[in-house]
Amino acid sequence: GVLPLSRRPPAWGRAARQPPGLPLALARAFSNNKILVELDESSGVATMKFKSPPVNSLSLDFLTEFCISLEKLENNRACRGVILTSAIPKIFSSGLDITEMCGKSTEHYAEFWRAVQEMWLRVYGCNMVMIAAVNGSSPAGGCLIALSCDYRIMVDNPKFSIGLNETQLGIVAPFWFKDTFVNVVGQRIAERSLQLGALHPAPEALKLGVVDELVPEEKLQERAAAVMAQWLALPDHARQITKSMMRKTVLDRLISHREEDIQHFISFTSKESIQKSLRMYMEMLRKKSG
Amino acid sequence: GVLPLSRRPPAWGRAARQPPGLPLALARAFSNNKILVELDESSGVATMKFKSPPVNSLSLDFLTEFCISLEKLENNRACRGVILTSAIPKIFSSGLDITEMCGKSTEHYAEFWRAVQEMWLRVYGCNMVMIAAVNGSSPAGGCLIALSCDYRIMVDNPKFSIGLNETQLGIVAPFWFKDTFVNVVGQRIAERSLQLGALHPAPEALKLGVVDELVPEEKLQERAAAVMAQWLALPDHARQITKSMMRKTVLDRLISHREEDIQHFISFTSKESIQKSLRMYMEMLRKKSG
Amino acid sequence: GVLPLSRRPPAWGRAARQPPGLPLALARAFSNNKILVELDESSGVATMKFKSPPVNSLSLDFLTEFCISLEKLENNRACRGVILTSAIPKIFSSGLDITEMCGKSTEHYAEFWRAVQEMWLRVYGCNMVMIAAVNGSSPAGGCLIALSCDYRIMVDNPKFSIGLNETQLGIVAPFWFKDTFVNVVGQRIAERSLQLGALHPAPEALKLGVVDELVPEEKLQERAAAVMAQWLALPDHARQITKSMMRKTVLDRLISHREEDIQHFISFTSKESIQKSLRMYMEMLRKKSG
Numbered sequence: 001g002v003l004p005l006s007r008r009p010p011a012w013g014r015a016a017r018q019p020p021g022l023p024l025a026l027a028r029a030f031s032n033n034k035i036l037v038e039l040d041e042s043s044g045v046a047t048m049k050f051k052s053p054p055v056n057s058l059s060l061d062f063l064t065e066f067c068i069s070l071e072k073l074e075n076n077r078a079c080r081g082v083i084l085t086s087a088i089p090k091i092f093s094s095g096l097d098i099t100e101m102c103g104k105s106t107e108h109y110a111e112f113w114r115a116v117q118e119m120w121l122r123v124y125g126c127n128m129v130m131i132a133a134v135n136g137s138s139p140a141g142g143c144l145i146a147l148s149c150d151y152r153i154m155v156d157n158p159k160f161s162i163g164l165n166e167t168q169l170g171i172v173a174p175f176w177f178k179d180t181f182v183n184v185v186g187q188r189i190a191e192r193s194l195q196l197g198a199l200h201p202a203p204e205a206l207k208l209g210v211v212d213e214l215v216p217e218e219k220l221q222e223r224a225a226a227v228m229a230q231w232l233a234l235p236d237h238a239r240q241i242t243k244s245m246m247r248k249t250v251l252d253r254l255i256s257h258r259e260e261d262i263q264h265f266i267s268f269t270s271k272e273s274i275q276k277s278l279r280m281y282m283e284m285l286r287k288k289s290g
Numbered sequence: 291g292v293l294p295l296s297r298r299p300p301a302w303g304r305a306a307r308q309p310p311g312l313p314l315a316l317a318r319a320f321s322n323n324k325i326l327v328e329l330d331e332s333s334g335v336a337t338m339k340f341k342s343p344p345v346n347s348l349s350l351d352f353l354t355e356f357c358i359s360l361e362k363l364e365n366n367r368a369c370r371g372v373i374l375t376s377a378i379p380k381i382f383s384s385g386l387d388i389t390e391m392c393g394k395s396t397e398h399y400a401e402f403w404r405a406v407q408e409m410w411l412r413v414y415g416c417n418m419v420m421i422a423a424v425n426g427s428s429p430a431g432g433c434l435i436a437l438s439c440d441y442r443i444m445v446d447n448p449k450f451s452i453g454l455n456e457t458q459l460g461i462v463a464p465f466w467f468k469d470t471f472v473n474v475v476g477q478r479i480a481e482r483s484l485q486l487g488a489l490h491p492a493p494e495a496l497k498l499g500v501v502d503e504l505v506p507e508e509k510l511q512e513r514a515a516a517v518m519a520q521w522l523a524l525p526d527h528a529r530q531i532t533k534s535m536m537r538k539t540v541l542d543r544l545i546s547h548r549e550e551d552i553q554h555f556i557s558f559t560s561k562e563s564i565q566k567s568l569r570m571y572m573e574m575l576r577k578k579s580g
Numbered sequence: 581g582v583l584p585l586s587r588r589p590p591a592w593g594r595a596a597r598q599p600p601g602l603p604l605a606l607a608r609a610f611s612n613n614k615i616l617v618e619l620d621e622s623s624g625v626a627t628m629k630f631k632s633p634p635v636n637s638l639s640l641d642f643l644t645e646f647c648i649s650l651e652k653l654e655n656n657r658a659c660r661g662v663i664l665t666s667a668i669p670k671i672f673s674s675g676l677d678i679t680e681m682c683g684k685s686t687e688h689y690a691e692f693w694r695a696v697q698e699m700w701l702r703v704y705g706c707n708m709v710m711i712a713a714v715n716g717s718s719p720a721g722g723c724l725i726a727l728s729c730d731y732r733i734m735v736d737n738p739k740f741s742i743g744l745n746e747t748q749l750g751i752v753a754p755f756w757f758k759d760t761f762v763n764v765v766g767q768r769i770a771e772r773s774l775q776l777g778a779l780h781p782a783p784e785a786l787k788l789g790v791v792d793e794l795v796p797e798e799k800l801q802e803r804a805a806a807v808m809a810q811w812l813a814l815p816d817h818a819r820q821i822t823k824s825m826m827r828k829t830v831l832d833r834l835i836s837h838r839e840e841d842i843q844h845f846i847s848f849t850s851k852e853s854i855q856k857s858l859r860m861y862m863e864m865l866r867k868k869s870g
Binding site for chain 2: 167168171178187191192273
Binding site: 150209212230 | 751776
């Protein structure tokens with residue numbers, strides 16, 4: 001089950017080509033499981049639609065599929081930009097799948113956390129233009145995905161909220177979630193928002209800079225395409241080097257502490273007090289949805 | 291006269307318990323000298339009211355009492371949050387007591403500066419939720435105390451101002467004052483404000499992000515309590531680790547350069563030109579108040 | 581043709597005095613070539629007016645004259661602040677002179693780039709108060725000059741724009757352009773603006789913090805003088821140390837990588853693809869103006 005992906009995001013080295021052994025038909029079937037990928041070759045824009053009911057939680061399977069799908073797009077010269085959005089009403093992504101963090105083996109925790117890291121390294125370091133079209137709530141890991149894109153457009157609905165709400169579950173956002181957040185909203189807002197585990201309704205998220213603009217739901221895809229066109233008007237090479245220069249420090253911090261970060265996650269998650277918090281939280285979610 | 295306190299703020303290690311040798315009655319008498327401490331055990335919120343006439347200047351005695359009072363609260367499991375405010379009308383704190391920096395011995399300067407460092411390390415690294423209820427003007431070191439809290443509420447009165455105005459006295463805010471300020475308002479605003487030694491009237495302070503909100507004077511304590519309740523709704527442990535992660539870089543910078551910083555303060559303060567500036571400033575204050 | 585200037589800006593060492601060998605008359609004649617320098621000894625304020633038609637592009641000659649003029653002002657005790665502005669209608673500066681980067685020798689590229697570095701080190705590290713009175717468009721290197729000042733006032737005309745638009749030419753702003761920009765507008769805005777190579781019309785530049793205020797064209801010089809007076813009200817020594825403390829990290833990053841940065845510029849600029857981009861851009865400019 002280890003992710004069959006190179007450790008460093010291709011953004012930082014030479015882009016890898018499609019691995020020769022993987023039959024395309026199989027790849028397609030696999031890719032169509034939890035994430036719908038549509039590539040418009042005329043515009044060079046792909047849309048990755050999260051479709052993992054009920055709430056697009058980031059399970060190990062989801063993350064694996066996400067990374068493979070993104071790598072395929074990176075290796076496809078026809079693709080220059082990706083729009084991330086949800087196929088499930090009212091939710092963009094609910095964040096990390098807590099069942100992956102509860103009552104599992106140390107090996108499982110390590111594998112899961114490596115996949116979370118891989119996802120972030122690939123999105124934050126992606127050579128392609130990444131736009132988040134946030135069409136529902138986006139807590140924790142869902143928010144991280146949006147924060148890691150180049151631009152965030154959110155549906156103008158105060159019922160949808162976004163934020164790194166880890167502290168509300170009694171857990172702590174890792175340093176690279178924090179670094180990504182600080183790069184978006186600055187230190188003061190990040191300090192408060194992270195400590196409070198705040199979920200910001202869309203209008204507040206705009207005011208704080210968590211998202212870049214709000215649009216009515218029916219205009220979201222159109223607006224995402226328009227913004228993407230604006231970014232794709234620039235020469236790829238110069239834009240990519242510029243992006244890599246801006247994000248290198250924060251990416252390198254995780255790359256050089258990756259194994260430590262996994263060990264830290266394992267020892268933290270294995271604590272009985274944390275397991276108890278997570279079980280209570282899942283119980284609460286179950287009652288809510290039941 | 292060396293501060294009988296551990297060098298590193300307890301926030302970063304295991305919390306120390308009440309030292310066994312200190313009789314509580316004495317401690318109380320001492321603590322009630324320049325700072326009124328009231329702990330509401332039902333809410334877990336303490337209020338530290340500065341009451342050192344005429345202007346709550348940060349003398350060596352004040353700083354020593356401040357650190358001991360804060361340490362006691364940290365060691366009291368019933369206390370989870372602290373509101374800092376003033377018992378003196380129109381002034382929160384006037385900042386460092388200039389008489390401690392004028393015409394004294396090298397040893398005195400060292401002791402005084404170590405106490406200033408200790409105060410900042412304890413407030414900025416505090417495990418408890420720290421809220422500044424700024425009910426008066428707050429220049430220089432007074433501003434630093436507010437900046438070091440988790441949240442700043444100021445009375446909505448344009449006659450009250452706040453800022454790091456050191457340059458106006460011909461002196462320079464130390465690097466850790468600067469780091470704290472940059473973490474609150476960002477680099478551009480900090481550059482301008484520090485170079486100009488700006489004292490921002492409350493409405494401007496809000497606009498620049500120096501304080502987080504303004505309220506009418508009669509609502510200040512009520513609002514501080516409400517904000518505190520919001521912060522205390524979070525589990526302490528996750529919030530504390532998050533806070534420590536956010537502030538560690540800046541705290542470590544002083545911790546690892548503490549003696550150098552003391553030597554720097556001594557050599558700067560001992561200069562005749564600086565002594566002259568400070569004497570002129572004190573003379574001006576004397577005429578103003580007389 | 582190597583710049584007869586010390587490598588480190590005087591801001592960071594002892595101020596150099598007027599070199600004894602240079603006859604003042606000659607210096608004056610030279611200085612009056614592309615930049616008009618007027619010093620008002622009563623206020624201590626100099627104005628440097630760029631007058632290098634058609635668009636104040638930063639040629640090697642311009643940069644050399646700029647650095648010599650600025651160094652002379654630094655060595656003149658009567659001068660405490662400098663206002664940078666343009667004597668040419670509608671343009672502040674068009675940025676680096678592309679003819680210096682096209683079809684020239686490696687030695688020429690090295691000399692040119694060293695002069696660009698020198699200009700930035702001198703402005704960003706300048707002990708004097710530097711105010712940009714931006715009375716026209718200010719792309720790329722022109723924007724860098726403004727960003728390197730202490731304060732930016734721009735004419736309130738949406739036809740004038742400012743920004744680091746390098747990516748639009750297929751090139752990449754160096755890391756120290758980026759560092760300077762991030763220090764002014766923060767990471768999120770810099771990421772977007774740099775990747776898009778955005779030229780912000782004056783009102784947008786104000787909103788994003790690229791400039792500090794807008795004024796009607798006829799009020800620009802008056803307002804610049806008023807702001808300068810406010811900055812000069814502070815004691816030089818304390819203000820200078822404060823400025824140096826704020827900017828040291830970013831200045832040191834270039835100082836310690838200066839030769840690498842030159843080599844990087846040479847190898848990037850020498851690429852045939854980049855040469856082609858630049859020739860196309862020059863062609864476009866020629867058609868536009870013809």
